[in-house]
Amino acid sequence: MPYVLLALAIASEVTATLSLRASEGFTKPVPSVVVAVGYLVSFFLMAKALTALNVGPVYAIWSALGTVGAFVGGALLFDEPVRPLGVAGAALVVVGVVVMSLGGGVRHG
Template sequence: MPYVLLAAAIAAEVAGTTAMKYSDGFSRLWPSLATVVGYLVAFGLLARTLKSMSVGTAYAIWAGVGTAAVAVIGMAFLGESASTVKLAGVALVIGGVVLLNLGGAH
Protein backbone atom coordinates (compact mmCIF):
# COMPACT_ATOMS: atom_id res chain seq x y z
CA MET A 1 0.00 0.00 0.00
CA PRO A 2 2.76 2.55 0.68
CA TYR A 3 3.97 2.29 -2.92
CA VAL A 4 0.47 3.02 -4.22
CA LEU A 5 0.25 6.11 -2.01
CA LEU A 6 3.72 7.17 -3.09
CA ALA A 7 2.83 6.73 -6.77
CA ALA A 8 -0.26 8.89 -6.26
CA ALA A 9 1.82 11.50 -4.44
CA ILE A 10 4.31 11.57 -7.30
CA ALA A 11 1.50 11.91 -9.85
CA ALA A 12 0.00 14.83 -7.92
CA GLU A 13 3.40 16.53 -7.64
CA VAL A 14 4.10 16.08 -11.35
CA ALA A 15 0.64 17.47 -12.17
CA GLY A 16 1.27 20.44 -9.89
CA THR A 17 4.65 21.12 -11.44
CA THR A 18 3.25 20.86 -14.95
CA ALA A 19 0.42 23.23 -14.02
CA MET A 20 3.01 25.65 -12.65
CA LYS A 21 4.52 25.87 -16.14
CA TYR A 22 1.14 27.07 -17.41
CA SER A 23 0.54 29.46 -14.50
CA ASP A 24 2.80 32.08 -16.11
CA GLY A 25 4.46 33.03 -12.84
CA PHE A 26 1.21 32.54 -10.90
CA SER A 27 -0.49 35.23 -12.97
CA ARG A 28 -3.14 32.85 -14.40
CA LEU A 29 -5.80 31.71 -11.92
CA TRP A 30 -6.69 28.14 -12.92
CA PRO A 31 -3.18 26.81 -13.51
CA SER A 32 -2.10 28.51 -10.28
CA LEU A 33 -4.90 26.81 -8.34
CA ALA A 34 -4.05 23.49 -9.98
CA THR A 35 -0.46 23.95 -8.82
CA VAL A 36 -1.51 24.58 -5.23
CA VAL A 37 -3.98 21.70 -5.18
CA GLY A 38 -1.43 19.35 -6.78
CA TYR A 39 1.18 20.14 -4.15
CA LEU A 40 -1.29 19.94 -1.24
CA VAL A 41 -2.47 16.52 -2.40
CA ALA A 42 1.11 15.41 -3.04
CA PHE A 43 2.38 16.38 0.40
CA GLY A 44 -0.68 14.89 2.10
CA LEU A 45 -0.14 11.57 0.34
CA LEU A 46 3.60 11.67 1.01
CA ALA A 47 2.91 12.21 4.71
CA ARG A 48 0.65 9.15 4.73
CA THR A 49 3.32 7.16 2.88
CA LEU A 50 5.91 8.01 5.52
CA LYS A 51 3.85 6.25 8.19
CA SER A 52 4.92 2.91 6.71
CA MET A 53 8.03 3.62 4.62
CA SER A 54 11.44 4.99 5.56
CA VAL A 55 11.87 8.66 4.76
CA GLY A 56 15.13 8.13 2.85
CA THR A 57 13.63 5.57 0.51
CA ALA A 58 10.36 7.42 0.02
CA TYR A 59 12.03 10.75 -0.66
CA ALA A 60 14.57 9.22 -3.05
CA ILE A 61 11.78 7.61 -5.06
CA TRP A 62 9.64 10.78 -4.88
CA ALA A 63 12.45 13.04 -6.05
CA GLY A 64 13.89 10.69 -8.65
CA VAL A 65 10.69 9.56 -10.32
CA GLY A 66 9.17 13.04 -10.11
CA THR A 67 12.23 14.64 -11.68
CA ALA A 68 12.41 12.04 -14.44
CA ALA A 69 8.68 12.33 -15.18
CA VAL A 70 8.75 16.13 -15.38
CA ALA A 71 11.82 16.00 -17.63
CA VAL A 72 10.10 13.53 -19.97
CA ILE A 73 6.89 15.61 -20.00
CA GLY A 74 8.94 18.69 -20.85
CA MET A 75 10.62 16.93 -23.74
CA ALA A 76 7.49 15.16 -25.02
CA PHE A 77 4.85 17.87 -24.64
CA LEU A 78 6.39 21.24 -23.79
CA GLY A 79 8.87 21.63 -26.62
CA GLU A 80 12.04 21.13 -24.57
CA SER A 81 15.00 19.58 -26.35
CA ALA A 82 15.49 15.83 -26.02
CA SER A 83 19.24 15.38 -26.27
CA THR A 84 21.13 12.17 -25.67
CA VAL A 85 22.62 13.67 -22.53
CA LYS A 86 19.17 14.53 -21.10
CA LEU A 87 17.83 11.06 -21.88
CA ALA A 88 20.90 9.47 -20.30
CA GLY A 89 20.34 11.63 -17.21
CA VAL A 90 16.74 10.44 -16.93
CA ALA A 91 17.93 6.84 -17.27
CA LEU A 92 20.53 7.37 -14.54
CA VAL A 93 17.94 8.86 -12.17
CA ILE A 94 15.64 5.89 -12.72
CA GLY A 95 18.57 3.50 -12.30
CA GLY A 96 19.46 5.15 -9.01
CA VAL A 97 15.93 4.71 -7.70
CA VAL A 98 15.96 1.04 -8.71
CA LEU A 99 19.32 0.50 -6.96
CA LEU A 100 18.03 2.12 -3.78
CA ASN A 101 15.10 -0.26 -3.76
CA LEU A 102 17.25 -3.30 -4.48
CA GLY A 103 19.69 -2.29 -1.76
CA GLY A 104 17.37 -3.11 1.10
CA ALA A 105 14.71 -0.42 1.12
CA HIS A 106 12.43 -2.60 3.26
Template sequence: MNTWIILFVAVLGEVIATTSLKLSEGFTKLTPSVAVFVGYAVAFYFLSLTLKSIPLGIAYAVWSGLGVVIVSIIGWVLFGQKLDIWAFVGIALIISGVVVINLLSKTAAN
Protein backbone atom coordinates in the same frame (compact mmCIF):
# COMPACT_ATOMS: atom_id res chain seq x y z
CA MET B 1 -4.39 1.19 0.30
CA ASN B 2 -0.93 -0.10 -0.65
CA THR B 3 1.82 2.28 0.48
CA TRP B 4 3.47 2.27 -2.95
CA ILE B 5 0.19 3.28 -4.60
CA ILE B 6 -0.10 6.11 -2.10
CA LEU B 7 3.45 7.17 -2.98
CA PHE B 8 2.56 7.10 -6.68
CA VAL B 9 -0.43 9.39 -5.95
CA ALA B 10 2.02 11.76 -4.24
CA VAL B 11 4.24 11.68 -7.34
CA LEU B 12 1.24 12.43 -9.59
CA GLY B 13 0.25 15.36 -7.38
CA GLU B 14 3.77 16.76 -7.61
CA VAL B 15 3.91 16.28 -11.38
CA ILE B 16 0.56 18.01 -11.87
CA ALA B 17 1.63 20.89 -9.62
CA THR B 18 5.01 21.34 -11.28
CA THR B 19 3.53 21.19 -14.78
CA SER B 20 0.88 23.70 -13.68
CA LEU B 21 3.65 26.06 -12.56
CA LYS B 22 4.69 26.37 -16.20
CA LEU B 23 1.10 26.79 -17.34
CA SER B 24 0.33 29.43 -14.68
CA GLU B 25 2.71 31.92 -16.34
CA GLY B 26 3.95 33.32 -13.05
CA PHE B 27 0.59 32.79 -11.31
CA THR B 28 -1.16 35.09 -13.78
CA LYS B 29 -3.62 32.38 -14.91
CA LEU B 30 -6.16 31.29 -12.31
CA THR B 31 -6.87 27.64 -13.15
CA PRO B 32 -3.24 26.48 -13.39
CA SER B 33 -2.39 28.55 -10.31
CA VAL B 34 -5.05 26.75 -8.29
CA ALA B 35 -3.78 23.43 -9.68
CA VAL B 36 -0.30 24.27 -8.34
CA PHE B 37 -1.57 24.65 -4.78
CA VAL B 38 -3.94 21.68 -4.93
CA GLY B 39 -1.32 19.46 -6.58
CA TYR B 40 1.35 20.24 -3.99
CA ALA B 41 -1.16 19.79 -1.15
CA VAL B 42 -2.05 16.35 -2.52
CA ALA B 43 1.62 15.53 -3.06
CA PHE B 44 2.75 16.41 0.44
CA TYR B 45 -0.26 14.87 2.13
CA PHE B 46 0.14 11.53 0.38
CA LEU B 47 3.92 11.64 0.80
CA SER B 48 3.39 12.11 4.54
CA LEU B 49 1.17 9.01 4.61
CA THR B 50 3.90 6.89 3.05
CA LEU B 51 6.35 7.90 5.74
CA LYS B 52 4.48 5.71 8.21
CA SER B 53 5.93 2.62 6.54
CA ILE B 54 8.61 3.67 4.03
CA PRO B 55 11.84 5.21 5.36
CA LEU B 56 12.14 8.95 4.70
CA GLY B 57 15.20 8.72 2.42
CA ILE B 58 13.70 5.97 0.31
CA ALA B 59 10.29 7.64 -0.02
CA TYR B 60 11.87 10.96 -0.95
CA ALA B 61 14.26 9.35 -3.45
CA VAL B 62 11.39 7.60 -5.22
CA TRP B 63 9.09 10.64 -5.04
CA SER B 64 11.63 13.14 -6.32
CA GLY B 65 13.28 10.78 -8.80
CA LEU B 66 10.06 9.74 -10.51
CA GLY B 67 8.85 13.33 -10.42
CA VAL B 68 11.98 14.55 -12.20
CA VAL B 69 11.71 11.86 -14.86
CA ILE B 70 8.00 12.39 -15.54
CA VAL B 71 8.26 16.20 -15.56
CA SER B 72 11.26 15.99 -17.92
CA ILE B 73 9.25 13.82 -20.31
CA ILE B 74 6.28 16.20 -20.08
CA GLY B 75 8.60 19.13 -20.80
CA TRP B 76 9.97 17.31 -23.83
CA VAL B 77 6.61 16.13 -25.22
CA LEU B 78 4.24 19.00 -24.34
CA PHE B 79 6.50 22.05 -24.17
CA GLY B 80 9.11 21.17 -26.78
CA GLN B 81 11.98 21.17 -24.29
CA LYS B 82 15.12 19.95 -26.05
CA LEU B 83 16.73 16.90 -24.46
CA ASP B 84 20.11 15.73 -25.70
CA ILE B 85 21.64 12.30 -25.30
CA TRP B 86 23.08 13.22 -21.89
CA ALA B 87 19.67 14.25 -20.63
CA PHE B 88 18.33 10.83 -21.62
CA VAL B 89 21.33 9.15 -19.97
CA GLY B 90 20.61 11.10 -16.78
CA ILE B 91 16.94 10.16 -16.88
CA ALA B 92 17.92 6.51 -17.36
CA LEU B 93 20.26 6.74 -14.37
CA ILE B 94 17.48 8.20 -12.20
CA ILE B 95 15.13 5.39 -13.22
CA SER B 96 17.90 2.86 -12.57
CA GLY B 97 18.48 4.31 -9.13
CA VAL B 98 14.81 4.05 -8.19
CA VAL B 99 14.72 0.45 -9.46
CA VAL B 100 17.89 -0.49 -7.53
CA ILE B 101 16.52 1.03 -4.34
CA ASN B 102 13.24 -0.86 -4.66
CA LEU B 103 14.56 -4.21 -5.85
CA LEU B 104 17.93 -4.57 -4.16
CA SER B 105 18.07 -2.32 -1.10
CA LYS B 106 16.97 -3.89 2.16
CA THR B 107 16.11 -0.40 3.51
CA ALA B 108 13.17 -0.13 1.07
CA ALA B 109 11.35 -3.11 2.61
CA ASN B 110 8.13 -2.34 4.46
Protein backbone atom coordinates in the same frame (compact mmCIF):
# COMPACT_ATOMS: atom_id res chain seq x y z
CA MET C 1 -1.44 0.43 -0.20
CA PRO C 2 1.54 2.67 0.67
CA TYR C 3 2.89 2.21 -2.85
CA VAL C 4 -0.44 3.35 -4.30
CA LEU C 5 -0.27 6.45 -2.10
CA LEU C 6 3.29 7.06 -3.26
CA ALA C 7 2.30 6.68 -6.92
CA LEU C 8 -0.55 9.16 -6.45
CA ALA C 9 1.82 11.54 -4.65
CA ILE C 10 4.20 11.38 -7.61
CA ALA C 11 1.40 11.98 -10.11
CA SER C 12 0.17 14.94 -8.09
CA GLU C 13 3.68 16.41 -7.85
CA VAL C 14 4.28 16.06 -11.59
CA THR C 15 0.91 17.68 -12.32
CA ALA C 16 1.78 20.55 -9.98
CA THR C 17 5.22 21.02 -11.53
CA LEU C 18 3.88 21.06 -15.08
CA SER C 19 1.16 23.47 -13.97
CA LEU C 20 3.88 25.69 -12.53
CA ARG C 21 5.22 26.06 -16.05
CA ALA C 22 1.71 26.60 -17.42
CA SER C 23 0.97 29.27 -14.80
CA GLU C 24 3.43 31.61 -16.56
CA GLY C 25 4.84 33.01 -13.34
CA PHE C 26 1.53 32.70 -11.46
CA THR C 27 -0.17 35.06 -13.90
CA LYS C 28 -2.78 32.47 -14.94
CA PRO C 29 -5.21 31.65 -12.11
CA VAL C 30 -6.28 28.09 -12.97
CA PRO C 31 -2.79 26.60 -13.36
CA SER C 32 -1.70 28.57 -10.28
CA VAL C 33 -4.42 26.91 -8.18
CA VAL C 34 -3.45 23.50 -9.58
CA VAL C 35 0.14 24.15 -8.45
CA ALA C 36 -0.89 24.89 -4.85
CA VAL C 37 -3.40 22.06 -4.57
CA GLY C 38 -1.14 19.59 -6.38
CA TYR C 39 1.80 20.14 -4.05
CA LEU C 40 -0.40 20.01 -0.94
CA VAL C 41 -1.98 16.74 -2.09
CA SER C 42 1.40 15.32 -3.02
CA PHE C 43 2.93 16.03 0.40
CA PHE C 44 -0.17 14.74 2.18
CA LEU C 45 -0.09 11.45 0.25
CA MET C 46 3.65 11.06 0.70
CA ALA C 47 3.26 11.62 4.44
CA LYS C 48 0.64 8.87 4.54
CA ALA C 49 2.93 6.52 2.58
CA LEU C 50 5.72 7.24 5.07
CA THR C 51 3.71 5.66 7.86
CA ALA C 52 4.67 2.28 6.34
CA LEU C 53 7.78 3.02 4.27
CA ASN C 54 11.29 4.33 4.99
CA VAL C 55 11.84 8.02 4.31
CA GLY C 56 15.13 7.81 2.36
CA PRO C 57 14.05 5.48 -0.42
CA VAL C 58 10.54 6.98 -0.57
CA TYR C 59 11.87 10.49 -1.02
CA ALA C 60 14.36 9.22 -3.60
CA ILE C 61 11.59 7.46 -5.55
CA TRP C 62 9.27 10.48 -5.27
CA SER C 63 11.87 12.97 -6.40
CA ALA C 64 13.36 10.78 -9.15
CA LEU C 65 10.07 9.80 -10.74
CA GLY C 66 8.88 13.37 -10.34
CA THR C 67 11.99 14.56 -12.16
CA VAL C 68 11.53 12.04 -14.97
CA GLY C 69 7.80 12.82 -15.15
CA ALA C 70 8.48 16.54 -15.44
CA PHE C 71 11.14 15.87 -18.08
CA VAL C 72 8.75 13.75 -20.18
CA GLY C 73 5.78 16.05 -19.54
CA GLY C 74 7.79 19.11 -20.53
CA ALA C 75 8.73 17.44 -23.80
CA LEU C 76 5.18 16.30 -24.57
CA LEU C 77 3.23 19.34 -23.39
CA PHE C 78 5.62 22.22 -23.97
CA ASP C 79 7.81 20.93 -26.82
CA GLU C 80 10.91 21.19 -24.64
CA PRO C 81 13.97 19.63 -26.26
CA VAL C 82 14.93 16.03 -25.51
CA ARG C 83 18.65 15.56 -25.95
CA PRO C 84 20.66 12.37 -25.49
CA LEU C 85 22.53 13.78 -22.49
CA GLY C 86 19.23 14.66 -20.81
CA VAL C 87 17.90 11.16 -21.40
CA ALA C 88 21.12 9.70 -19.99
CA GLY C 89 20.78 11.91 -16.92
CA ALA C 90 17.19 10.80 -16.35
CA ALA C 91 18.27 7.17 -16.67
CA LEU C 92 21.05 7.72 -14.13
CA VAL C 93 18.55 9.21 -11.68
CA VAL C 94 16.34 6.12 -11.99
CA VAL C 95 19.31 3.74 -11.66
CA GLY C 96 20.43 5.60 -8.55
CA VAL C 97 17.02 5.21 -6.93
CA VAL C 98 16.90 1.51 -7.75
CA VAL C 99 20.35 0.99 -6.19
CA MET C 100 19.38 3.01 -3.12
CA SER C 101 16.14 1.07 -2.67
CA LEU C 102 17.89 -2.27 -3.03
CA GLY C 103 20.52 -1.25 -0.52
CA GLY C 104 18.25 0.04 2.22
CA GLY C 105 14.83 -1.40 1.65
CA VAL C 106 11.67 0.64 1.70
CA ARG C 107 9.56 -0.95 4.42
CA HIS C 108 9.80 -0.06 8.09
CA GLY C 109 11.55 -2.60 10.24
